[in-house]
Amino acid sequence: MRFREMLIPTLRENPAEAEVVSHKLMLRAGFIRKLSSGIYSYLPLGLAVLRKIEHIVRQEMDAAGAQEVLLPMVQPADLWEESGRLKKYGPELLRFRDRHGRESCLGPTHEEVITDLVRNNVHSYRSLPLNLYQIQTKFRDEIRPRFGLMRGREFIMKDAYSFDSDDEAASASYEKMRYAYHRIFERCGLKFRAVEADSGTIGGSFSHEFMVLAATGEDTLVICPKCSYAANMEKATCMPPPALENPAFRTMEKVSTPGKRKVAAVTEFLGISASQLVKTMIFMVDGRPVAVLLRGDHEVQPVKLKNFLRADEVELASDQECFDAVGVPSGYIGPVGIELPLVADREVMSLSNFAIGANEKNYHFVNANHGRDFEIARVADLRVITENDRCPQCGAALQLTRGIEVGHIFKLGTAYSKALHAVFLNEEGRETPFVMGCYGIGVSRVAAAAIEQNHDKDGMIWPLPIAPVAVIILNLSPKDEEISRAAEEIYQALRCEGVDVLIDDRDERPGSKFKDADLLGIPLRLTIGKRFVKEGIVEIRQRQTSKTLDVPHDKAFAQLMNLLRP
Numbered sequence: 386m387r388f389r390e391m392l393i394p395t396l397r398e399n400p401a402e403a404e405v406v407s408h409k410l411m412l413r414a415g416f417i418r419k420l421s422s423g424i425y426s427y428l429p430l431g432l433a434v435l436r437k438i439e440h441i442v443r444q445e446m447d448a449a450g451a452q453e454v455l456l457p458m459v460q461p462a463d464l465w466e467e468s469g470r471l472k473k474y475g476p477e478l479l480r481f482r483d484r485h486g487r488e489s490c491l492g493p494t495h496e497e498v499i500t501d502l503v504r505n506n507v508h509s510y511r512s513l514p515l516n517l518y519q520i521q522t523k524f525r526d527e528i529r530p531r532f533g534l535m536r537g538r539e540f541i542m543k544d545a546y547s548f549d550s551d552d553e554a555a556s557a558s559y560e561k562m563r564y565a566y567h568r569i570f571e572r573c574g575l576k577f578r579a580v581e582a583d584s585g586t587i588g589g590s591f592s593h594e595f596m597v598l599a600a601t602g603e604d605t606l607v608i609c610p611k612c613s614y615a616a617n618m619e620k621a622t623c624m625p626p627p628a629l630e631n632p633a634f635r636t637m638e639k640v641s642t643p644g645k646r647k648v649a650a651v652t653e654f655l656g657i658s659a660s661q662l663v664k665t666m667i668f669m670v671d672g673r674p675v676a677v678l679l680r681g682d683h684e685v686q687p688v689k690l691k692n693f694l695r696a697d698e699v700e701l702a703s704d705q706e707c708f709d710a711v712g713v714p715s716g717y718i719g720p721v722g723i724e725l726p727l728v729a730d731r732e733v734m735s736l737s738n739f740a741i742g743a744n745e746k747n748y749h750f751v752n753a754n755h756g757r758d759f760e761i762a763r764v765a766d767l768r769v770i771t772e773n774d775r776c777p778q779c780g781a782a783l784q785l786t787r788g789i790e791v792g793h794i795f796k797l798g799t800a801y802s803k804a805l806h807a808v809f810l811n812e813e814g815r816e817t818p819f820v821m822g823c824y825g826i827g828v829s830r831v832a833a834a835a836i837e838q839n840h841d842k843d844g845m846i847w848p849l850p851i852a853p854v855a856v857i858i859l860n861l862s863p864k865d866e867e868i869s870r871a872a873e874e875i876y877q878a879l880r881c882e883g884v885d886v887l888i889d890d891r892d893e894r895p896g897s898k899f900k901d902a903d904l905l906g907i908p909l910r911l912t913i914g915k916r917f918v919k920e921g922i923v924e925i926r927q928r929q930t931s932k933t934l935d936v937p938h939d940k941a942f943a944q945l946m947n948l949l950r951p
């Protein structure tokens with residue numbers, strides 16, 4: 386590749402429209418251009434990165450026994466009606482009509498299409514297990530497309546779907562994908578963690594998100610620095626609190642707490658710590674009020690609550706809803722005599738002699754105890770985990786860190802196969818729904834996440850396996866025949882070895898060539914200039930470490946090949 390001939394429209398200035406570093410750098414380095422909101426063109430170098438990622442993804446999916454297909458992007462709305470998602474998916478699903486008035490949509494994901502394909506073509510347990518994947522453009526009419534390739538409306542995804550005869554086989558397929566995903570992100574040269582994710586009503590650890598670690602990530606992860614434990618906020622848990630051993634119960638008393646509604650105000654007034662107060666929060670659960678008890682210094686994690694109550698929607702009640710439900714202003718609500726369904730975070734169970742609202746304006750109880758003053762029937766881990774908590778596996782202090790979700794694997798069970806009546810005949814000749822799994826990788830998001838993780842003030846720093854090219858050769862004096870011949874020699878030698886190499890023999894000042902090479906983040910840079918004429922020396926520089934080596938021209942090729950070896 387010759388810089389001179391290629392479309393690499395680099396920019397000196399940061400584009401105003403870009404907020405995050407990957408978006409800024411991809412625009413500045415001429416990797417992408419915006420067509421409209423959330424929709425981008427990939428220029429040659431941007432496409433080269435995508436191809437590298439796709440190549441790794443294909444190899445690992447094939448190695449795991451998955452088969453590549455390519456499904457249509459335009460999907461009939463009827464199929465979505467059948468699965469029940471036409472309404473449920475909401476405005477992210479772009480719908481339109483063709484000339485015959487048939488309603489269609491652009492595929493945001495392909496569960497419906499693949500299930501339809503399999504129900505029409507696979508009829509026996511003998512054809513199972515089956516895992517089909519594709520790498521394709523998806524369209525989601527995201528409410529807030531932003532951060533360039535990170536959250537586009539049109540983006541490239543690898544999606545795979547597994548079909549198995551029973552739950553055990555489906556778990557085996559899931560584990561294969563989990564392993565393949567580890568290999569993929571490892572091979573891409575990225576620092577990542579697989580975190581347990583919320584798997585909704587399916588339960589168990591059958592959903593993992595693969596997170597590229599980056600300070601700018603949108604997601605918060607809970608990780609253990611000592612062992613392998615990692616989870617996202619919706620799923621994270623911690624070492625359970627110690628059980629309560631024969632506490633000495635003191636007498637419960639009602640105390641006046643005029644105007645003290647907030648935890649901080651009540652506890653300061655009472656001279657106790659927030660962990661000695663149990664707050665009663667009212668949540669609207671599918672439209673009905675439920676009282677949730679938790680320690681004053683803890684927060685409710687709404688997804689945990691939603692899953693525990695098997696609800697579709699949970700939302701913190703407004704002041705008015707609280708008043709309507711209990712007849713007391715929020716801040717004074719408590720569990721004694723309350724007529725609502727009551728659930729408690731498990732840490733409440735290890736408290737004794739704590740403060741609670743008295744269900745009367747301007748009053749609280751102190752020295753309350755569950756079991757004596759009120760009963761708690763339903764208990765679960767319902768709270769947000771913090772850095773004060775300990776790892777549920779090994780007890781080490783947990784850490785919170787930021788990540789970018791680049792992949793998601795999920796055991797689907799029979800939800801789609803039942804809805805679409807996708808069945809096969811089992812060994813006994815009985816019709817059985819397929820047990821499914823789905824597995825996504827945001828290929829274009831991986832490219833952006835790689836930059837978020839690997840960059841400096843001068844530009845991108847590509848990990849070698851997904852770099853658009855491995856080597857850039859800077860010919861600092863294209864008019865000098867001797868220099869040009871030396872540059873050309875190494876350029877051709879590398880190409881013969883199958884190395885992706887870009888030669889910059891543009892008629893530009895050396896300064897701007899150095900700047901562009903740094904901006905593009907090419908792992909290895911070979912510079913040939915005046916020193917070659919004088920001393921026969923050329924310079925090799927590694928982008929990541931800034932390490933430079935002066936080598937005789939005739940050693941440069943071997944040296945580069947050495948550095949490219951894994």
Ligand code: ATP
Binds near residue numbers: 790825829
């Ligand atoms: P998010 O929570 O980020 O919206 P999602 O849960 O909707 O993601 P999935 O449906 O699991 O994502 O899609 C699989 C993968 O596709 C994600 O892990 C992510 O890497 C990628 N992806 C999803 N939405 C987008 C988008 N708008 N732009 C780029 N990549 C995306």
Ligand code: MG
């Ligand atoms: Mg989404």
